[in-house]
Amino acid sequence: MLPSQAKICTLPDLLDKVAEWRTQGQKLVFTNGCFDIVHVGHVDYLERARLLGDKLILGLNTDQSVSRLKGPSRPLQDEMSRQRVMASFWFVDAVVLFDEETPYELIKAVQPDVLVKGDDYSIDTIVGHDLVLERGGEVKTIPLVKGYSTSQVVARILGT
Template sequence: MLPSQEKIFTLPQLLTKVGEWQAQGQKVVFTNGCFDIVHIGHVDYLERARLLGDKLVVGLNTDQSVSRIKGPSRPLQDEMSRIRVMASFWFVDAVVLFDQETPLELIKAVQPDILVKGDDYTLENIVGHDVVLAKGGTVKTIPLVKGYSTSQVVAKILGDQHS
């Protein structure tokens, strides 16, 4: 098994691993997304998220979840491709798939110490903020790299730069 594959977890495996980390006093950071076409904005965001704690867990939307959220033409890359790419980053410690439109159930299960989203969200709009705050954790936003989004990349590929 390749090192990146060792970072891909089922939910039961992840809960065991997070429990071990937290028992050792390590702060677990959680974020989520589709990460369909990974670009510099994703890399910057994830690396900054990891620096907020000791371990970074990424919840990754399944293919069906992405299609429900973004439409039938998405994702462009299947979940196994997306999860391996996420797991290959040194700053990502664990990746788990989730099939819902939001990561609320996953956040309730994982009970991260720090919940992170991009600064295009307000605290009140971050799914699971109440769960994390109720257990004494923190919720943070990270500045996004301006001018980068998967939708913009797709538009550029399609030659429609006015989207």
């Protein structure tokens, strides 16, 4: 198994890793997204998120979840491909799929120390902020790289 493949987890596997990391005193950061076409904005965001703690856990929307959120023409890459790409980054320590509309139940299970989203969100609109703050954790936003989004990349490819 390649090192990146070892980072792809089922929820039970992830919870075992989380328990181990906690016994080691690691600070756990959580974020989530579709990550359909990875671009420099994603890389910058995720690397900055990882710097907020010791381990970065990434909740990745399943194909069905992406389609419900973004429409029937998405995702452009299947979930297996998206998992492998995201797991290949040094700053991502675990990737787990979730199929729900939001990662609320996943956040509830993981109980991260830090919950992160881009600055296109406010703290009170970040799903799971209540769970993390109740436990004494932090909820943070990270400035996004202007001019980069998957929708913009798709539009450029299509020439629209």
